[in-house]
Amino acid sequence: MSEITPDLVRHLASLSRILVTDEEVEKLAGELGVIVDAVAEVNKAVSGDVVPTSHPIPMSNVFREDEVRPSLSQQEALSGAPDSADGKFRVAAILDED
Amino acid sequence: MSELVFKPASELAQLIAKKEVSSLEVTTAFFDRSEKLNEKTFSYLHLDRDKALAAAKQADAELAAGNVSSPLHGVPIAMKDVLTTKDAPSTAGSKILQGWIPPYDSTVVRKIREAAMPILGKTNMDEFAMGSSTEFSAYGPSKNPWDLTRIPGGSGGGSSSAVAGFLAPLATGSDTGGSIRYPAAVTGSVGAKPTYGAVSRYGVIALASSLDQIGPVSNTVLDSALLQDVIAGYDPMDSTSIPTSLGSMAEAVRRADFKGLKVGVVKQLSSDGFQAGIKELFDDTIAKLVAQGVEVVEVDCPSFEYAIAAYYLILPAEASSNLARYDSVRFGMRVEPEGNPTIERVMAATREAGFGPEVKRRIILGTYALSSGYYDAYYGSAQKVRTLIQQDLDKAFSQVDVLLTPTAPTTAFKLGEKLDDPLAMYLNDIATIPANLAGIPGMSVPNGLAKEDGLPSGVQSLAPAMQDAQMYRVGALIEQLYVAQWGAPLIAQAPNLEVANG
Numbered sequence: 001m002s003e004i005t006p007d008l009v010r011h012l013a014s015l016s017r018i019l020v021t022d023e024e025v026e027k028l029a030g031e032l033g034v035i036v037d038a039v040a041e042v043n044k045a046v047s048g049d050v051v052p053t054s055h056p057i058p059m060s061n062v063f064r065e066d067e068v069r070p071s072l073s074q075q076e077a078l079s080g081a082p083d084s085a086d087g088k089f090r091v092a093a094i095l096d097e098d
Numbered sequence: 099m100s101e102l103v104f105k106p107a108s109e110l111a112q113l114i115a116k117k118e119v120s121s122l123e124v125t126t127a128f129f130d131r132s133e134k135l136n137e138k139t140f141s142y143l144h145l146d147r148d149k150a151l152a153a154a155k156q157a158d159a160e161l162a163a164g165n166v167s168s169p170l171h172g173v174p175i176a177m178k179d180v181l182t183t184k185d186a187p188s189t190a191g192s193k194i195l196q197g198w199i200p201p202y203d204s205t206v207v208r209k210i211r212e213a214a215m216p217i218l219g220k221t222n223m224d225e226f227a228m229g230s231s232t233e234f235s236a237y238g239p240s241k242n243p244w245d246l247t248r249i250p251g252g253s254g255g256g257s258s259s260a261v262a263g264f265l266a267p268l269a270t271g272s273d274t275g276g277s278i279r280y281p282a283a284v285t286g287s288v289g290a291k292p293t294y295g296a297v298s299r300y301g302v303i304a305l306a307s308s309l310d311q312i313g314p315v316s317n318t319v320l321d322s323a324l325l326q327d328v329i330a331g332y333d334p335m336d337s338t339s340i341p342t343s344l345g346s347m348a349e350a351v352r353r354a355d356f357k358g359l360k361v362g363v364v365k366q367l368s369s370d371g372f373q374a375g376i377k378e379l380f381d382d383t384i385a386k387l388v389a390q391g392v393e394v395v396e397v398d399c400p401s402f403e404y405a406i407a408a409y410y411l412i413l414p415a416e417a418s419s420n421l422a423r424y425d426s427v428r429f430g431m432r433v434e435p436e437g438n439p440t441i442e443r444v445m446a447a448t449r450e451a452g453f454g455p456e457v458k459r460r461i462i463l464g465t466y467a468l469s470s471g472y473y474d475a476y477y478g479s480a481q482k483v484r485t486l487i488q489q490d491l492d493k494a495f496s497q498v499d500v501l502l503t504p505t506a507p508t509t510a511f512k513l514g515e516k517l518d519d520p521l522a523m524y525l526n527d528i529a530t531i532p533a534n535l536a537g538i539p540g541m542s543v544p545n546g547l548a549k550e551d552g553l554p555s556g557v558q559s560l561a562p563a564m565q566d567a568q569m570y571r572v573g574a575l576i577e578q579l580y581v582a583q584w585g586a587p588l589i590a591q592a593p594n595l596e597v598a599n600g
Contacts, residue, residue, distance in 0.1 A: 012462045019450035031520055032463055038521055039411050042479040045404040052481030055308050056294045056537025062337040076201035080429030089427050092441045
């Protein structure tokens with residue numbers, strides 16, 4: 001059995017910046033437990049000397065010319081922002097008051 | 099209803115090029131049908147008649163001036179909502195991007211516009227392409243044109259149902275674990291996932307960047323080939339874009355022959371777990387090929403057994419990272435909790451409200467797989483499985499030109515049937531996932547209706563990386579054999595949508 005406890009789900013959700021209700025935590029703990037047990041199978045497949053593949057088609061040192069190209073205007077870049085001011089993204093406070 | 103909508107894209111392109119019909123007439127015909135039938139299939143999230151017809155008029159004007167932009171000049175197309183369009187909302191089926199109009203076009207959309215192909219609208223999909231049924235779309239599920247109580251496959255069920263229901267002659271899809279091929283199989287249409295990097299991912303709303311690939315959706319193999327020829331090619335805006343040309347897929351289809359063809363059947367994907375009727379149709383496809391003198395051998399790919407497990411570690415890991423961009427700052431939804439919240443609380447509240455259950459599940463799973471202490475055991479091992487799968491495939495392709503498998507383990511299931519069992523939903527992709535893990539091309543071609551339920555089945559053709567032409571060749575040959583038997587593509591047997599009830 002996996003070790004996906006409600007507390008672990010709460011911790012992972014907080015790392016993921018997703019607010020979860022107690023009800024969701026319970027449900028997720030059960031579902032993720034089943035999934036993790038199934039995917040843990042991968043450990044059976046591999047021994048130490050297999051090289052991991054992070055990218056299916058081998059490529060290295062992909063560079064392009066360092067030249068000025070047209071890019072988004074400030075207005076375009078801000079066009080989808082929920083809030084902006086003075087040509088910048090506007091966000092809530094970064095630090096808590098206390 | 100105009101008969102034009104039942105013609106393949108290749109034929110429409112010829113009629114338009116010969117000026118026997120205009121792009122405006124064709125586009126209007128598909129639009130009229132889409133406006134009428136979208137309430138039944140819910141293929142489209144967004145339809146824009148004015149823009150489509152303006153693009154069609156423009157295509158006609160160019161043609162009148164003697165300019166032919168592409169072999170599909172004037173043929174309309176539906177865009178999966180995963181592709182950014184600067185003149186239409188691009189939501190990837192998520193509430194968090196509701197109403198977002200991107201400030202730029204994806205490369206694929208740019209190429210479609212340059213090819214003088216009017217865009218009919220944006221098609222429905224599982225949220226951020228996470229799902230096999232479109233039931234995880236924040237806007238509601240699409241329906242299968244063969245039976246409106248069943249799923250059209252996912253994540254690209256909007257595109258598959260649009261094409262199979264003749265609401266569009268062509269569509270685009272994105273395939274991370276089968277999201278083009280699986281919907282094609284269960285709707286009796288054709289769908290191809292090109293080699294990883296063959297089509298630019300610039301402007302594709304990312305799911306899992308080492309697996310995502312854009313490809314064509316259509317009713318015939320030639321139509322998919324023509325569309326891949328339009329959208330493929332090197333793009334400096336995508337650092338994983340393949341710098342060399344893979345050649346013309348339409349050519350590969352037109353000159354397809356059986357001469358010297360060797361086909362492999364994967365031992366691990368030909369027996370257990372497939373619906374009896376699907377197994378029977380697959381055996382029939384193989385028998386038809388043997389009758390043409392094709393050599394068929396069984397190949398062993400033992401690591402395929404671990405493909406789903408590896409995939410459901412790699413995908414959530416990459417997705418949890420990619421979806422971090424939905425932070426309530428630069429675009430999309432923002433939810434402000436009561437009081438005087440910090441940005442961290444705004445983010446958490448926004449992501450709580452903006453993401454659906456499957457997206458949350460996978461982000462949290464991916465965060466777990468990447469956390470310290472677990473990384474080696476989960477993500478690290480999964481990446482090693484990728485290597486083993488590539489090695490199995492290298493060995494198989496040293497013996498044969500292509501591999502054939504059934505595309506999907508079952509025909510289309512009922513809406514709601516697997517919604518509460520995430521693991522059961524994941525198993526739909528058992529035959530399609532290995533291609534994504536290895537980066538190779540794969541396509542699904544219809545091979546009949548299953549005896550149990552009369553619903554469509556597909557056969558998958560897999561080729562070595564960069565050899566998309568081989569995949570199309572074999573897809574075309576299989577299609578030829580069946581069209582000879584049926585007198586028309588399978589889709590001609592689909593029920594009349596105008597009288598169908600859900």
